[in-house]
Amino acid sequence: MADLSVNLGGIRLRNPVVTASGTFGYGKDYLDLVPMERLGAITVKGVAPFASHGNPTPRTAEVFGGMLNAIGLQGPGIDKFLHHKDYMPFLRTVDTKVFVNIWGKKLEDYIEVASRLEAEPEGIAALEINISCPNIKEGGIAFGTDTKQAAAVVAAVRAATSLPLITKLSPNVTRIGDFAKAVVDAGSDMISLINTMPAMAIDIETRRPRIANVTGGLSGPALKPIAVRMVYEAAKAVKVPVIGMGGVSTPEDAVEFLLAGATAVGVGTAIFTDPGVLVRIVDGIDAYLERHGCKSVNEIIGAVRV
Amino acid sequence: MKHQVESQIIANRRIHGDYFQVDFNAPEIARAAQPGQFVHVRIPLLEHRVLRRPFSIYNVEPAAGTVSVIYKVVGEGTECLSQTPADTVASLLGPLGCGFTVPATADVQPVIVAGGYGCAATYLLARRSPRKPVCLFGARTEADLLLVKEFEALGCEVRIATNDGSRGHRGFVTALLEPFLKAAQPRPVAVAACGPNPMLKAVAKDLLLHGLDGEISLDHAMCCGVGACFACVIKRKSDNPDGWEYARTCIDGPVFPASQTVWD
Numbered sequence: 001m002a003d004l005s006v007n008l009g010g011i012r013l014r015n016p017v018v019t020a021s022g023t024f025g026y027g028k029d030y031l032d033l034v035p036m037e038r039l040g041a042i043t044v045k046g047v048a049p050f051a052s053h054g055n056p057t058p059r060t061a062e063v064f065g066g067m068l069n070a071i072g073l074q075g076p077g078i079d080k081f082l083h084h085k086d087y088m089p090f091l092r093t094v095d096t097k098v099f100v101n102i103w104g105k106k107l108e109d110y111i112e113v114a115s116r117l118e119a120e121p122e123g124i125a126a127l128e129i130n131i132s133c134p135n136i137k138e139g140g141i142a143f144g145t146d147t148k149q150a151a152a153v154v155a156a157v158r159a160a161t162s163l164p165l166i167t168k169l170s171p172n173v174t175r176i177g178d179f180a181k182a183v184v185d186a187g188s189d190m191i192s193l194i195n196t197m198p199a200m201a202i203d204i205e206t207r208r209p210r211i212a213n214v215t216g217g218l219s220g221p222a223l224k225p226i227a228v229r230m231v232y233e234a235a236k237a238v239k240v241p242v243i244g245m246g247g248v249s250t251p252e253d254a255v256e257f258l259l260a261g262a263t264a265v266g267v268g269t270a271i272f273t274d275p276g277v278l279v280r281i282v283d284g285i286d287a288y289l290e291r292h293g294c295k296s297v298n299e300i301i302g303a304v305r306v
Numbered sequence: 307m308k309h310q311v312e313s314q315i316i317a318n319r320r321i322h323g324d325y326f327q328v329d330f331n332a333p334e335i336a337r338a339a340q341p342g343q344f345v346h347v348r349i350p351l352l353e354h355r356v357l358r359r360p361f362s363i364y365n366v367e368p369a370a371g372t373v374s375v376i377y378k379v380v381g382e383g384t385e386c387l388s389q390t391p392a393d394t395v396a397s398l399l400g401p402l403g404c405g406f407t408v409p410a411t412a413d414v415q416p417v418i419v420a421g422g423y424g425c426a427a428t429y430l431l432a433r434r435s436p437r438k439p440v441c442l443f444g445a446r447t448e449a450d451l452l453l454v455k456e457f458e459a460l461g462c463e464v465r466i467a468t469n470d471g472s473r474g475h476r477g478f479v480t481a482l483l484e485p486f487l488k489a490a491q492p493r494p495v496a497v498a499a500c501g502p503n504p505m506l507k508a509v510a511k512d513l514l515l516h517g518l519d520g521e522i523s524l525d526h527a528m529c530c531g532v533g534a535c536f537a538c539v540i541k542r543k544s545d546n547p548d549g550w551e552y553a554r555t556c557i558d559g560p561v562f563p564a565s566q567t568v569w570d
Binding site: 022023024025029030032033045051053054057058059060062064065066067069071074220221269270271272273274275276 | 307308309310348354355356357358397399527529530531532533534535536537539540546548551552557
């Protein structure tokens with residue numbers, strides 16, 4: 001068995017497989033189905049200072065090669081997240097690293113939620129700053145598609161916490177390398193990408209959009225080649241670790257992201273298809289390394305031959 | 307406890323028209339299933355799709371390890387399922403969701419109100435209720451009535467309404483519920499309903515008008531099926547400042563108290 005552990009900006013993960021925010025809830029929902037002690041880390045669904053209803057329904061639509069979603073970041077808010085037994089108190093009992101995804105409608109929201117987590121950091125390995133949700137009119141992607149605004153959010157969160165910071169980037173930009181550099185220069189310890197891609201589907205019989213928000217984020221296998229390209233470009237642009245994600249459904253997909261330069265790989269929509277996929281990807285990466293005579297997963301990170 | 311089971315299809319057969327019954331070999335799910343819960347099925351012939359499809363559990367035989375589902379061909383997923391031969395292996399998640407409350411004693415008279423194949427989701431409730439339910443089945447027409455003999459075989463009295471009058475009362479099934487809403491019942495009534503949303507809305511309204519409550523099972527498209535993704539939400543009453551919240555049909559439901567649902 002190869003050494004699967006990776007060093008993610010000083011955080012040691014037992015293997016490079018992490019869950020993508022929004023696809024694994026706050027962990028507890030999958031307790032019966034996924035052995036947490038086999039995962040590198042779990043990234044919880046976005047937490048804001050306030051409770052949020054999210055978007056009207058329907059919120060999702062299946063499309064060829066994936067799905068659209070516009071959940072709209074429904075969530076309990078920071079108070080409930082920190083103190084209700086199903087959220088942070090539960091996450092502290094789980095044998096894996098926990099990344100807490102944070103979001104806000106304005107800069108002050110990011111600062112507030114980061115400060116609150118900074119005050120009770122037990123069990124939190126890192127914060128993932130979401131500046132790339134395509135489904136929130138205020139904040140969200142507005143911060144993620146302007147390098148100056150992206151940097152401003154990261155700098156403000158950096159000032160509010162000493163926890164390691166991951167910044168999650170939007171694919172809806174022309175030059176991803178510029179965004180990677182901007183958030184790293186502003187103090188992000190690492191980056192994750194890609195978030196979902198803004199997309200649309202129409203019911204041709206009713207002539208109405210298939211989701212109430214009209215547009216939503218595309219996820220799933222259709223997204224993967226775009227994500228691999230962007231991870232490759234971002235990893236070349238910065239020296240910090242990259243968490244690569246977008247359509248990962250098989251061990252081979254995960255290896256592709258590692259070769260493109262990702263130090264860890266996020267799995268999202270594929271968990272809906274099959275919760276068992278997470279462990280299969282971990283085992284499959286190991287099998288790949290054995291087959292290629294590698295002693296450590298680190299040997300293939302960024303090892304694409306161009 | 308939720309299970310993921312790679313389950314062999316034992317039988318998959320047409321009942322009549324567009325209605326089918328599929329029997330899975332899934333012992334863990336068969337043992338744990340409660341009335342009104344569902345299984346989330348990855349349809350083998352839909353491998354290019356990313357989402358599972360939720361189906362109410364119709365019946366389980368814990369000793370034999372079987373889980374049965376009644377479905378209607380309504381789209382690509384159910385079309386593919388209907389063409390899946392026996393012996394095929396399908397991945398199941400289950401049992402999932404909060405189901406119907408089984409009355410603790412025979413002092414309670416269960417009343418099942420079902421529209422179309424919604425009756426399938428209430429079969430285990432009927433089977434496990436100490437006092438056999440009175441079943442009020444509605445359908446558009448006689449050909450859409452299912453499982454009447456099966457419920458009668460459990461000892462249930464089945465009363466029927468069809469929209470076109472082809473069998474039983476002509477009109478909506480809610481008309482059959484009226485006698486049970488009157489105050490002077492011989493014993494307390496527990497109403498459980500499953501069917502199309504307009505029927506459930508009417509049932510909920512009638513119950514609340516008479517100061518009663520009941521349980522209704524809501525159907526919704528789902529993604530994860532276990533509570534993680536917040537795709538399958540419906541509006542539920544809440545004590546927050548807005549007076550409502552989005553609740554997940556997959557984990558907070560699919561069965562909700564009629565008094566808690568908010569109908570837009």
